Amino acid sequence: MKSFSVIVAIYNAQKYLPETLLSVQRQTYSNFEVVMVDDGSTDDSAVLAQQFCISDPRFRLLSTPHRGISPARNLAVEHAVGDWIAVCDADDTWHPRKLEIQARFIGAWDEEKHGPLAALGTAGYIINRFGQVRRVEDLGIHTLAEYQHWRDEIGQLVMINSSVVFRKHLFEELGGYRADYTPAEDTDLWTRLARRGVVLNLPDRLTFYRMHGENISERRYIRMMLNAERIRVNARRHRAGQPELTYEEFYEHLGENPAQRAALMRQLRHAMHYYIARNRWNNGHRLGGLSSFLRATLIDPRRSLQHLQESYRYHVGRKPTP
Structure with missing residues (x-):
């Protein structure tokens, strides 16, 4: 059994946070904890997050002054106890079987044959602020050959951020998220992880990435x-x-x-x-x-x-x- 620590960095996310946390709570794979960091929110995000801590002992909440997404995620990982870190942004949601399917893939991975698996993402859907699916998002990198091509020829690895699980010890060895790369700090991390092990995306559509018009990427x-x-x-x-x-x-x-x-x-x-x-x-x-x-x-x-x-x-x- 693989243990996951789900990290959720929160900043003024009250509009979507309950739906996000419910999608995590309802995972069919139950061997996980949730480490939330409220990054100085000025709305009711912390109150909503604390309600999950009260009702579910797997949830924990840390609070800091506003410092940005990378320091918030790094703090969450620092307090995580799982072997694998699962990222979920505070406005995205998961398919109920997301962690189950990723855990099964990790458990079947042949490290002697293929080398260590450093990170594993999934395909998914782009949804709008109402939760309506607008398009499928499949970034490829499903095979070892594609991983090697993206790592060596293209020079970066692309994944849906909220779909990814990665090895905690490799993250720590690499120094975590680097704020200097925001808002591409996730791509920077996957690319550096790819030097330590295989990085792949499952073709299964297990992540719902919300584009609501207020994303930092916009x-x-x-x-x-x-x-x-x-x-x-x-x-x-x-x-x-x-x-x-x-x-x-x-x-x-x-x-x-x-x-x-x-x-x-x-x-x-x-x-x-x-x-x-x-x-x-x-x-x-x-x-x-x-x-x-x-x-x-x-x-x-x-x-x-x-x-x-x-x-x-x-x-x-x-x-x-x-």
């Missing part, structure tokens, strides 16, 4: 994408035995080719507006969605049309055959 989209590129650059530098670049050094490095940096920033601004447009539209904010789509189209009409066509084909493809 508010800091360009920083997130620049950090994603920095992760790839630093992965190459690591293999070459070179020191990693800080965010400031990386941005300065981009400036060595002004035309290339300008093109990249234009591409990221377009992607940001399209990302916001899709989230607003999916959450019922039609005018806001159209406004952001127009901003994206003014930057790159061809790419906007391409994204629109891909979205149309995806939604048509999901419709049942008459």
Whole structure:
């Protein structure tokens, strides 16, 4: 039996937190604890979390002044007792059999044949603020060959954050989450874990990732994408035995080719507006969605049309055959 410590970093999450914690509490696999960290919330998040502690001894709550997502998660892991850490953001939810299916996969893993398993995620669904499914999210990396390709050729590992379980001792050896990479601190962690063992995603859709329009990934989209590129650059530098670049050094490095940096920033601004447009539209904010789509189209009409066509084909493809 594998023991899990579920970590939940909480900051002003009262709107979705009860649903999140109920989805954890109702797991069919019961060998887990829940370590919650209230990161200085100013709403009733701590009160709601404490109610679960009162009714279920597996739940514990720590409280700190507001310091950010990475310190909050690191604190939760520090107080965790499980061999494996399971991440669940305070606005996401799980399928009832999520931990059961991951525990079974971990138990059947042949470490002598494949090496240690460092982290295991799943596929899932993107849901809106109402809990409605908007699309399937499957990031691949289902096989050892895909893991090796992403690790060695692409230079980063991508996973749905709330789907992942990882080995606690490897996390501690690597120094945990690094706040300097926020809001791509999770991708940075998976990429570093991949140097210590295999990182995979199950194709099972077991995680519901909520895009409600207030996510940090939307508010800091360009920083997130620049950090994603920095992760790839630093992965190459690591293999070459070179020191990693800080965010400031990386941005300065981009400036060595002004035309290339300008093109990249234009591409990221377009992607940001399209990302916001899709989230607003999916959450019922039609005018806001159209406004952001127009901003994206003014930057790159061809790419906007391409994204629109891909979205149309995806939604048509999901419709049942008459």
